[in-house]
Structure formats: structure tokens, C-alpha cells
Amino acid sequence: MNQERLLKVLLSPVVTEKAATITEGLNQVAFKVAPDATKPEIKAAVELLFKVDVTGVQVLNQKGKVKRHGRTMGRRKGVRKAYISLAQGQEINFGAGAV
Numbered sequence: 001m002n003q004e005r006l007l008k009v010l011l012s013p014v015v016t017e018k019a020a021t022i023t024e025g026l027n028q029v030a031f032k033v034a035p036d037a038t039k040p041e042i043k044a045a046v047e048l049l050f051k052v053d054v055t056g057v058q059v060l061n062q063k064g065k066v067k068r069h070g071r072t073m074g075r076r077k078g079v080r081k082a083y084i085s086l087a088q089g090q091e092i093n094f095g096a097g098a099v
Contacts, residue, residue: 001041006044006045006049007048009037010031010046010049011031011032011034012032013030014030014081016030018030026085027085027086027088027091028084029083029084029092030081031046031081031084032080033080034080035080039057042059042084046092050092052092053086053087054084054086054087055085055086055087056084057085058082058085059083060080060081060082061078061079062078062079062080062081063075064076064077064079
């Protein structure tokens, strides 16, 4: 796979209470990913960027919420998320550089 493409696949980590729970309990990490990203691309990107072993990838498409703008109804953009299962003993720590 093209390394330049792999660097554009992961957009940001998902930092929510649910994401923290799965990190502790199931040894998984959640990311927002590009809308056209595939499971093999996501796996390769995580292994390339974080130097960890990935055992599985689950992907979901979350539809944007319907919101009202005055009289008209609109919709927020949808998000594609990936839940990455890491090998036993592997870890990704996003707060390592924080002071």
C-alpha cells in the first residue's frame, strides 16, 4: 500500500467515555477515519504510525444528526469510525506527551 495514502487514513482519535471504557476493558482504540478507508488500510496505518500489532478492525458509519436551522432542516456530516483491537500487551497512549 502507498505510504502517503496510509498517512491520510487516520483523522483523529475518538476521546469519549465509551472509547476510554473499551480501551481499558477490551484493549481496543477508537479512531475517526477517512470515509473511503478500508479495513486493511486502517490496520496498516495503525501498525505504521504506532508500531503496534493489530488483531482486528471493526468499522462503522455514523450518520450525522438532523438539525434545525430556523425553518429549514439540515443534517450534520456523517463520521466513519474504526475500533482497533490490539494484541495482548500492546498499548497506544495518546497522553504521553502531555504536561
